[in-house]
Amino acid sequence: MLIIACISGHGFGHGSRVAALLGALHRLEPQCRFLLSTPLPEAFLKQAFAAIPHQQRNCCWDVGVVQADALGSDPAATLQALEALEPLLANQVELEAQAISAMLLPGEKAVVLADVAPAAVLLAERLALPLVWQANFGWDAIYQELGGELVAWAKRCNGLYRRGTALLECPFCLDMDWELPRCQIGLSAGVPRLSPDELRQSIGWDFAKQKTAMLSFGGMGFPLDRKLLQRWPDWGFFVAEPELALAPNAKLLPHDLRPLDLLPICGVVITKPGYSTFCEALGQGIGVIAVERQGFAEAEVLLEGLRNHGWHRCLSRGSFLKGEWQLDEPLIPPAKGPLAPGGEIEAARYLLEFLT
Known part of the structure; x- marks a missing residue:
């Protein structure tokens, strides 16, 4: 076939x-x-x-x-x-x-x-x-x-x-x-390729899961000032941009691993509304902080689904660019139950x- x-x-x-x-x-x-x-x-x-x-x-x-x-x-x-x-x-x-x-x-x-x-x-x-x-x-x-x-x-x-x-x-x-x-x-x-212990050992990661965030904005990435990460010094961040990785509490995504592979040691994903990222995070039981996205009809449907089915927080673009990510606040629980995986x-x- x-x-x-x-x-x-x-x-x-x-x-x-x-x-x-x-x-x-x-x-x-x-x-x-x-x-x-x-x-x-x-x-x-x-x-x-x-x-x-x-x-x-x-x-x-x-x-x-x-x-x-x-x-x-x-x-x-x-x-x-x-x-x-x-x-x-x-x-x-x-x-x-x-x-x-x-x-x-x-x-x-x-x-x-x-x-x-x-x-x-x-x-x-x-x-x-x-x-x-x-x-x-x-x-x-x-x-x-x-x-x-x-x-x-x-x-x-x-x-x-x-x-x-x-x-x-x-x-x-x-x-x-x-x-x-x-x-x-x-x-x-997809399915992560390594267990949490294997991940931590292979990449040398010491931050606790509940204090680890992934910044994921797809293939285009999103330029940010690395000083924004230092507003959250007790958090560790996985990032895709080399400039951001210069922050002392950040690590560049390893070239041989997918973002999905790192989710088992993350507590939250900070991202734009995107189907695969939402599915991967919710499928792993991980919270999502979503930044508003303009000019794309799918975005509001994704955000509605996130509010209904995942632990979440929604940020304006302005708040995101200021580093006001509310990581010290508990995520909002879903209005409905989780979606079936598989x-x-x-x-x-x-x-x-x-x-x-």
Whole structure:
């Protein structure tokens, strides 16, 4: 069986979500073959998919939303990027279809898994293969919210999504009115690779779990003055930016570990609203301090889900930039109970049943 995973290059969260699903699928069916069709950087893919035998083809199927920074979007640049990609897709579909056809073994079953680039359906149709979306939103909803000339792109995306075969509907979802059969799944996340004791020993970490925070803002990162970390001297921080790591109570994320791998020794994650980060933290029973994010319709749905299902605190961008992180205050309990974990296993079983 061959899984052709078309992964959005918008951010690492899409890649992490697909990695969780393919990891579960590999454990259930080790003979499955995996092809990653994505522009995500090789360094990220090597980390996220380290335990999954795979091939990669560097293909850009969507642009998502061009971001001004980790907390804000740039609609004008997004429109320009969409207009630049559109005339390239027909040739890319033809080249990729030829390459994938040559990979398929006689009689081998295959499916296109897309998270969540609309143009992936063009590849599936060219190959005469079914396409399963994995999503908690589509770009149609995001572009509709941004308005202006992007509304026409929202309609185009919606039409492409409707041409898929099925939908794996993730938690924290926007409305996806694509009129497809769907399977609702629980929290989908990967599995940390080391135990807390192994982690502490390997990286030399002395801060207690309840005094350890991870600053995680995705692939773009977020520039901060390291003096803000020193406002909380009894806390230790894992950070992604070398400049922040110069603070005496900070440590740069080890290059051979994913943020997920460090969560077992963290008490809280400070982050923007992001699907995979929320799933990974809530799945590990870790609190989340979320910083407001502008110009992205998914953000408010994620924050509502966090308030309902996780120990949390929500910060304004202004408070975050001042270092007013309220780490000395208890987190707010969830309004409802926790979400069920294991969504990646549910999705993997669905795909296996779908293929067989």
